[in-house]
Amino acid sequence: xxxxxxxxxxxxxxxxxxxxxxxxxxxxxxxxxxxxxxxxxxxxxxxxxxxxxxxxxxxxxxxxxxxxxxxxxxxxxxxxxxxxxxxxxxxxxxxxxxxxxxxxxxxxxxxxxxxxxxxxxxxxxxxxxxxxxxxxxxxxxxxxxxxxxxxxxxxxxxxxxxxxxxxxxxxxxxxxx
Amino acid sequence: xxxxxxxxxxxxxxxxxxxxxxxxxxxxxxxxxxxxxxxxxxxxxxxxxxxxxxxxxxxxxxxxxxxxxxxxxxxxxxxxxxxxxxxxxxxxxxxxxxxxxxxxxxxxxxxxxxxxxxxxxxxxxxxxxxxxxxxxxxxxxxxxxxxxxxxxxxxxxxxxxxxxxxxxxxxxxxxxxxxxxxxxxxxxxxxxxxxxxxxxxxxxxxxxxxxxxxxxxxxxxxxxxxxxxxxxxxxxxxxxxxxxxxxxxxxxxxxxxxxxxxxxxxxxxxxxxxxxxxxxxxxxxxxxxxxxxxxxxxxxxxxxxxxxxxxxxxxxxxxxxxxxxxx
Numbered sequence: 001x002x003x004x005x006x007x008x009x010x011x012x013x014x015x016x017x018x019x020x021x022x023x024x025x026x027x028x029x030x031x032x033x034x035x036x037x038x039x040x041x042x043x044x045x046x047x048x049x050x051x052x053x054x055x056x057x058x059x060x061x062x063x064x065x066x067x068x069x070x071x072x073x074x075x076x077x078x079x080x081x082x083x084x085x086x087x088x089x090x091x092x093x094x095x096x097x098x099x100x101x102x103x104x105x106x107x108x109x110x111x112x113x114x115x116x117x118x119x120x121x122x123x124x125x126x127x128x129x130x131x132x133x134x135x136x137x138x139x140x141x142x143x144x145x146x147x148x149x150x151x152x153x154x155x156x157x158x159x160x161x162x163x164x165x166x167x168x169x170x171x172x173x174x175x176x177x
Numbered sequence: 178x179x180x181x182x183x184x185x186x187x188x189x190x191x192x193x194x195x196x197x198x199x200x201x202x203x204x205x206x207x208x209x210x211x212x213x214x215x216x217x218x219x220x221x222x223x224x225x226x227x228x229x230x231x232x233x234x235x236x237x238x239x240x241x242x243x244x245x246x247x248x249x250x251x252x253x254x255x256x257x258x259x260x261x262x263x264x265x266x267x268x269x270x271x272x273x274x275x276x277x278x279x280x281x282x283x284x285x286x287x288x289x290x291x292x293x294x295x296x297x298x299x300x301x302x303x304x305x306x307x308x309x310x311x312x313x314x315x316x317x318x319x320x321x322x323x324x325x326x327x328x329x330x331x332x333x334x335x336x337x338x339x340x341x342x343x344x345x346x347x348x349x350x351x352x353x354x355x356x357x358x359x360x361x362x363x364x365x366x367x368x369x370x371x372x373x374x375x376x377x378x379x380x381x382x383x384x385x386x387x388x389x390x391x392x393x394x395x396x397x398x399x400x401x402x403x404x405x406x407x408x409x410x411x412x413x414x415x416x417x418x419x420x421x422x423x424x425x426x427x428x429x430x431x432x433x434x435x436x437x438x439x440x441x442x443x444x445x446x447x448x449x450x451x452x453x454x455x456x457x458x459x460x461x462x463x464x465x466x467x468x469x470x471x472x473x474x475x476x477x478x479x480x481x482x483x484x485x486x487x488x489x490x491x492x493x494x495x496x497x498x499x500x501x502x503x504x
Contacts, residue, residue, distance in 0.1 A: 079235065093228060094318055096235030118236070118261065145261070165234035165259060 032141035041177045042114060044069040045144060049170060051075075054099020054161065058085040058124075061100040061158055071114075071172040074099065076164055084160050086129055090120040092163030101159040103173045108154050110176040114138060114147045119164035121148050125157050149176055214332060215351060220502040221328040222352025225345060227496035230318045231298055232259045233307035239297070239349065242268045242305075245494045248441035249274075249356060254452025255416075258304040265303045265418055267452035272440045272488055273398055275354035282434045282450045283420045285404070290350035295342055302423070316340040324501035331503050358440060358488040359397075366482075373482050380479030383472055390466075390476070399439035399483065406432040408465035416451055443484045 038045050050072040055061040066072055076097035084091075084100070092098060098119070105111060110133065113121050123130045130150045138144025161169060226243075229235040242256045243249040249271035255264030266282050279285050280293040287293045297305040299312075308315060319325040319340050330338030332348060363381075366373045373381065385391040395401045404421045410432040421430035434450045447453065448460035457477055461468065468476065488494070 090238070090241055091229070093230030093232065093235030093238070094321070096229055118257065163229055163236050165236045 035143060036139055036141035038139055038142045038144070041112075041174060042138070042142070042144065042172070044172055044174060045071045045114065045138075045142065045170075047071075049073045052101070054101060056081050056099065057083040058100060058158060061102040062156075064099070064101045066101050066103040066159065066171065066173050068103065068105075069172070069174045071170055074101070074161075074169050074171050076161065076167050076169055078167075079162070082162075084122075084162070085124050085127065085158055086122065086160070088120050088122055088160055088162035089129075090163050092120070096162070097164045097167050097169075098160070098162040101161070101171070102156060103159060104156050105152050105154050108152065110149055111152050112147050112149045112174050112176050113159065114144045114172045114174065115161075116143055116145055116170040117164050117166065118146050119169060120160075120162040121146075122160040122162070123150050123152065123157055124160060125153065125155065143170070213335070217328060217332040217503065218348050218351035219355055220497075221325075221332045222348035222350065223494070224325070224328065224497050224502070225319075225348055226352050231306055231308065231315065231345070233311065234259050237306050240496065242297070243271050245491070246489050248272055248358075248444040248489055249494075250445040252446065254447050256305075259307040260304070262304045264305075265416060266450050267447060269437055270441055270445050271353055271356050272358040272485075273438065274356060276398055277400070277402060277438070279402065279435065282437075283404070283418075283422075284424045285421065286424065290353050291343075291346045294346035294349045298346075299342065312342050315342070315345065319345075324503075327501060327503045356488070356494060358485040360487050361440070361485040362482040363479075364485075374478060376475050376478035377482040378479075380472075380475035380477065381482075383468075383476055384479055388466055388468065388472070388476060393436045394439050400436040402435060404430070404433040404435050406434075407463060409463060414451070418451060420450065439480060439483055441484055441488070443481050444486070444489065 035046075050067065050070050052064050052066065052072045053075045054077060055064045056077050064074075076099040078094070079092045079096045079098050080094050082098045082100070084098070088098070113123065115121070121132075130152065132148045133151055134149040136147055138147055159171075159173070161171065225231060226239045229238045229241070231238060237259050242251045244251050247270075251268045253264075253268075255266055256268055257264050269282065274280070274290065278288045280287045280290065281296065284296075287296065299306070299309040301309055319329075325340065326338065329340050329344060329348075332351075333339065333344050336344065338344075362371070362373060362377070365371060372378065383390075384394075391399075393401050393403070393405055406420070412432075414432070419431045421433040421435075422428065442448075442457065446457075447455050448457065449463060454460035454463055457480055458473055461473065461476065
């Protein structure tokens with residue numbers, strides 16, 4: 001099932017943690033001549049990005065705080081150095097990269113994790129992975145390779161990134177409007 | 178394949194798994210076991226199957242695409258490669274794959290799982306795991322893990338546990354041969370259990386009769402393992418995939434793809450070699466078969482009866498924990 005939402009696609013996910021961050025066969029970004037505009041809900045992707053170093057353990061994830069609607073160019077760590085709060089659905093090999101972030105949700109609702117890669121994503125609330133409700137890829141040539149949506153309660157939450165192929169990853173948390 | 182043959186495979190798979198369980202639960206050291214201990218080979222293969230270090234950048238394991246929760250498929254049309262290279266073909270399920278030869282959608286030369294394993298690991302058409310030319314790097318990564326060193330030595334003592342593409346592929350093949358599923362409603366009905374629903378039974382009659390499905394989806398695995406071209410297949414496919422002709426080079430093989438098994442078909446959408454059919458109904462329609470809604474519903478009910486969800490949650494196929502299987 002697909003729903004067209006401002007030129008990008010989200011597949012509604014089976015409500016299961018096991019399908020939280022399935023890779024999508026999306027657009028080939030390498031074929032793009034120039035970055036494309038993004039819809040208003042992803043506007044933070046098109047402006048100056050923040051810089052953040054991902055945490056390597058949950059207790060210090062607060063230092064890697066992602067602001068809502070602000071894309072962050074994140075520096076990840078080699079997977080063997082990362083101590084995840086919960087085992088990622090797909091943890092990646094020893095040569096992959098990962099990390100931990102925190103973000104705040106003021107008002108309960110649907111939120112989107114957008115990223116430039118195809119890494120595995122887990123949002124952890126109260127020590128458990130939240131089941132995703134949709135996943136897909138961003139607008140063609142936007143640089144957003146993958147998006148996963150979650151229905152989240154208000155609070156201070158943990159984002160786990162795993163199995164990324166490079167040490168750098170742009171990631172953004174934003175409300176779905 | 179007959180039901181009896183399928184049963185034999187099922188029993189063989191169980192024997193291997195039972196043997197593996199006995200050895201591993203006992204926690205015994207196995208370095209002194211006989212060469213080629215199948216239980217250790219299976220344990221090694223399972224660990225490798227779930228390990229991202231088999232891909233160039235650590236992002237893809239075999240299980241990334243062959244996810245047990247999707248009946249060892251992955252739910253997308255064609256999975257991208259390790260660096261995001263566009264995928265070409267839909268990931269086939271591995272259920273009962275030990276009974277199949279040839280393997281994959283379009284290569285008659287891939288007659289064993291050992292040969293097939295190197296296609297995703299080191300193939301370039303398309304690039305999947307991206308390890309071509311990186312055999313030494315694979316050995317370096319795996320050798321850094323003490324558990325792998327023990328497992329390879331115990332599994333392949335005749336080569337003193339050499340870690341290379343060949344031993345990796347052999348272990349993966351050993352594990353994949355244990356992925357056996359014959360516990361669907363159709364299996365139970367065929368072996369004296371509860372009968373199929375009326376709709377499913379009618380669907381099976383259509384499947385084997387007027388609809389003509391069983392001409393290719395034959396036997397207990399619902400595949401004749403042969404290459405066919407669908408009547409409506411385009412002469413110039415949009416993704417440039419000419420099927421068997423890619424490897425045979427023969428014009429007459431254009432558009433021919435190997436019949437996929439229909440085991441757990443309800444769990445393995447999307448369908449067809451390029452994943453272009455999102456539903457079973459769409460896949461049937463693409464075969465050029467015209468069915469009225471009632472017949473389509475009946476055949477769909479029959480195909481649903483080929484579903485064995487147990488294989489999707491069986492802990493014997495899940496990613497192993499950090500504890501090494503051998504001491």
